[in-house]
Amino acid sequence: MLAPRDTPTRERKSLDGLWRFQLDAEGAGRRQGWFDGLPAGAREIPVPASYNDIFPDDAVRNHVGDAWYETAVLVPERWAGQRIVVRFGSATHRALVWVNGAQVAEHEGGYTPFEADVTDVVQLGAENRITVVVGNVLHWQSIPPGYVEETPDGPRQNLLFDFFNYAGIHRTVWLYATPGAHVRDATVVTGLSGTTGTVRYGVETAGAEGLEVRVALRDAGGAEVASASGGSGELSVADVHPWRPGEGYLYDLTVELWGDGDRPTDSYSLPVGVRTVEVEGTRFLINGEPFHFRGFGKHEDSAIRGKAHDNVFMVHDFALMEWLGANSFRTSHYPYAEEVLDYADRHGIVVIDEAPGVGINSGLAAGVFGAEPFQTFSDATINEATREAHKQAIRELVARDKNHPCVVLWSIANEPESVTPEARAYFEPLVAETRRLDPSRPVGFANVQGSSPDVDVITDLFDVVMLNRYYGWYVHNGYLAAAERALEAELTAWAEKHGKPIIMTEYGADTLEGLHRALPSPWSEEYQVELLAMSHRVFDRVDAVVGEQLWNFADFATVPGVMRVGGNKKGVFTRERQPKAAVDHLRRRWRGAP
Ligand code: GCB
Numbered sequence: 001m002l003a004p005r006d007t008p009t010r011e012r013k014s015l016d017g018l019w020r021f022q023l024d025a026e027g028a029g030r031r032q033g034w035f036d037g038l039p040a041g042a043r044e045i046p047v048p049a050s051y052n053d054i055f056p057d058d059a060v061r062n063h064v065g066d067a068w069y070e071t072a073v074l075v076p077e078r079w080a081g082q083r084i085v086v087r088f089g090s091a092t093h094r095a096l097v098w099v100n101g102a103q104v105a106e107h108e109g110g111y112t113p114f115e116a117d118v119t120d121v122v123q124l125g126a127e128n129r130i131t132v133v134v135g136n137v138l139h140w141q142s143i144p145p146g147y148v149e150e151t152p153d154g155p156r157q158n159l160l161f162d163f164f165n166y167a168g169i170h171r172t173v174w175l176y177a178t179p180g181a182h183v184r185d186a187t188v189v190t191g192l193s194g195t196t197g198t199v200r201y202g203v204e205t206a207g208a209e210g211l212e213v214r215v216a217l218r219d220a221g222g223a224e225v226a227s228a229s230g231g232s233g234e235l236s237v238a239d240v241h242p243w244r245p246g247e248g249y250l251y252d253l254t255v256e257l258w259g260d261g262d263r264p265t266d267s268y269s270l271p272v273g274v275r276t277v278e279v280e281g282t283r284f285l286i287n288g289e290p291f292h293f294r295g296f297g298k299h300e301d302s303a304i305r306g307k308a309h310d311n312v313f314m315v316h317d318f319a320l321m322e323w324l325g326a327n328s329f330r331t332s333h334y335p336y337a338e339e340v341l342d343y344a345d346r347h348g349i350v351v352i353d354e355a356p357g358v359g360i361n362s363g364l365a366a367g368v369f370g371a372e373p374f375q376t377f378s379d380a381t382i383n384e385a386t387r388e389a390h391k392q393a394i395r396e397l398v399a400r401d402k403n404h405p406c407v408v409l410w411s412i413a414n415e416p417e418s419v420t421p422e423a424r425a426y427f428e429p430l431v432a433e434t435r436r437l438d439p440s441r442p443v444g445f446a447n448v449q450g451s452s453p454d455v456d457v458i459t460d461l462f463d464v465v466m467l468n469r470y471y472g473w474y475v476h477n478g479y480l481a482a483a484e485r486a487l488e489a490e491l492t493a494w495a496e497k498h499g500k501p502i503i504m505t506e507y508g509a510d511t512l513e514g515l516h517r518a519l520p521s522p523w524s525e526e527y528q529v530e531l532l533a534m535s536h537r538v539f540d541r542v543d544a545v546v547g548e549q550l551w552n553f554a555d556f557a558t559v560p561g562v563m564r565v566g567g568n569k570k571g572v573f574t575r576e577r578q579p580k581a582a583v584d585h586l587r588r589r590w591r592g593a594p
Contacts, residue, residue, distance in 0.1 A: 002184070002268060007267045008263075008267050009179055010268070012177075013076075014172055015047070015130065017046070018047070020038050021043050021070075022043070025059075030066075034131065035101050036101045037129070048172060049170075049305050049306065050170065053306055054304065067133070067135075069133075069169060070129065070131045070132075072127045074126065075124050075126070077125035080124055082177035083119050083177065084118050084177050085117055085118065085175070086104065089338060091110065092134065092136065094106075095134050096132070101129070109356070112335055113338070136165060138157060144359045145160060145360065145381075160371060161359040161369070162558050165559070166301075166306035166307040170309060171337050178266060181206070181211055181265050182205065182208070183205055186201065187402055188253060192240065192275070192288070195239050195240060198234055198235065199237065200235075201228075203231045208257050208266075210259065211258060213230060213231045215228050215235070216254045216256075217235050217254075217272065225237050225251070242273075245328070248349070249348075252272070254267060254268070255270065273345060273406075274405075277409070277440070281499060282495065282543065284501045286408060291350070293503055294590045295350075296330070297505060297553070298332060298552065318347060320573065321553070325586070325589075326590060329349070329549060330351070330352040331352070332354055332446075333358035335397050342404075344406035350408055351408065352411050352466075352503075353401050353409070355390070356393055357390050357413035357414065360386075363450070364448060376417040376420075376422070391430060395433070397410070410444070411444050411446060412431070412444075414468075415447070418457065419451050423457065424458050427458050431443055431462065444462050444463060444466045444503070446467075447467050453494050459500075465494050465544075466505040467506075468506035469504065470507065471483035484534050487534075495543070499544075501547075502542070502544045502545045503547035504539060504545065504547060506550070506551035507531075507532075507551060508531070508551040508552065508570040510523060510563075511582070512524075513574050513580055529582050533585060551570050552570045554573040554577060555573070556568050
């Protein structure tokens with residue numbers, strides 16, 4: 001799926017700003033035709049933003065159900081004869097969209113884009129009403145799954161994961177115009193052989209019968225280095241400048257549709273980084289060279305904005321990661337905004353791109369998040385329909401992110417049940433589908449503590465071992481000597497059993513900023529440092545460990561609970577991005593800082 005861009009033949013208009021907003025807990029809006037106009041009294045709300053923390057209003061913060069949004073947009077007269085599309089970067093977790101009262105789009109899944117051709121329903125040169133109803137309920141057949149309990153006080157959403165269920169329109173909304181005959185999609189897969197790079201490309205078009213596809217690759221200075229015609233082919237780049245970790249060198253692939261005229265009918269530009277990714281034995285290779293992941297599991301999370309994309313936090317977070325010497329992160333536990341991947345492409349930051357398959361684990365949900373005991377996989381809980389939703393989420397993730405050089409690995413789930421035959425039956429088709437969609441990247445999942453190599457039954461399906469381990473926190477809390485022995489024993493067992501690269505995708509300790517103890521005890525800043533230092537000693541002793549992404553970059557919002565003091569405190573930065581003591585340890589380890 002192509003991101004909207006301004007090109008010589010295309011124009012886009014952002015609909016970000018203040019929209020009208022109305023909660024609809026009873027679900028009355030559809031019956032009452034709110035798509036023809038929200039009721040009087042609707043408030044103003046910023047888009048993009050999660051709605052939860054905008055008002056000091058418990059009904060908004062803990063809302064379960066529909067929330068309506070409305071705006072008006074003037075569609076330029078000069079777009080006459082063009083194809084006009086409305087596109088949402090995301091709406092969490094599902095949405096229905098109307099334009100001037102006509103339904104134009106319906107989308108399930110809170111973290112991937114969707115769009116609708118609205119050419120026939122908009123009025124040119126006039127104001128057009130755009131109405132969206134966003135649903136935030138998670139149920140057994142949604143991804144992520146969850147369930148709603150009816151209580152005397154109304155419905156209560158039960159979550160099976162450890163982050164606040166922020167909802168709303170979280171990313172930019174675009175209205176854009178393209179020619180009727182247009183480039184619908186483009187896919188690139190790159191290769192390297194000595195000093196020569198290759199760019200295999202495929203272009204999909206719509207309404208373009210009789211038009212010729214022409215592609216041209218330009219270097220960062222704008223000089224053309226290769227070109228071809230036809231809907232698919234391979235470009236060869238002599239003396240290629242590869243994309244590599246730490247240096248996000250990008251070429252630009254211009255895709256054009258040509259008829260008889262002296263200008264292209266449509267033109268689209270795609271940034272392309274030429275690099276390769278492979279798993280070889282216990283090594284993870286980028287451009288044939290062993291890569292060691294240093295960085296974090298993150299969240300899209302900040303005060304007031306919730307899970308909305310925000311360029312201020314994005315640039316700041318990347319700057320902080322660079323300051324520490326991090327070279328990578330995981331989009332735990334859902335696809336992040338497209339702007340984040342574009343930024344990582346340009347800055348040479350490596351990304352493990354995760355599908356929103358989180359919470360597929362009854363043991364964890366019941367044990368840690370206080371859910372009623374249930375069976376993970378059953379007709380009444382996570383079933384074939386859930387798996388289909390999960391597959392669709394993977395399809396949309398790959399369709400959106402397949403061309404990003406920063407993405408080197410797909411993570412299709414976080415801490416699912418992975419020790420039962422049902423788990424294997426659930427995951428086999430999902431892994432196969434991911435490989436079918438993208439044979440060029442390895443596939444993994446983040447394995448939960450307790451699913452050790454002697455009981456896990458799904459890791460052989462994957463290319464890498466990704467481990468979330470809390471030795472020294474949930475296990476052997478306050479007893480780092482025992483934690484060190486247990487961590488090393490488990491990592492060694494993984495290395496011996498599978499002979500695959502091991503990436504530590506989570507390890508860490510909740511840490512209350514400002515709590516100091518001369519003798520490190522859990523929750524103190526000193527203990528976080530000691531736990532990280534212990535973990536790093538172990539990683540350095542196990543050859544197969546090729547990555548350390550600790551949990552978490554920053555403190556983040558969760559639902560309240562006996563284990564959460566105003567949220568999850570495992571950040572090495574506070575939620576406001578102020579450093580805890582662990583930052584010095586990381587700078588020394590990752591940057592060689594004194
Ligand atoms: C995990 C989960 C993550 C939690 C973290 C924790 O294993 O993957 O979502 O936030 O542990 O802090 O408990």
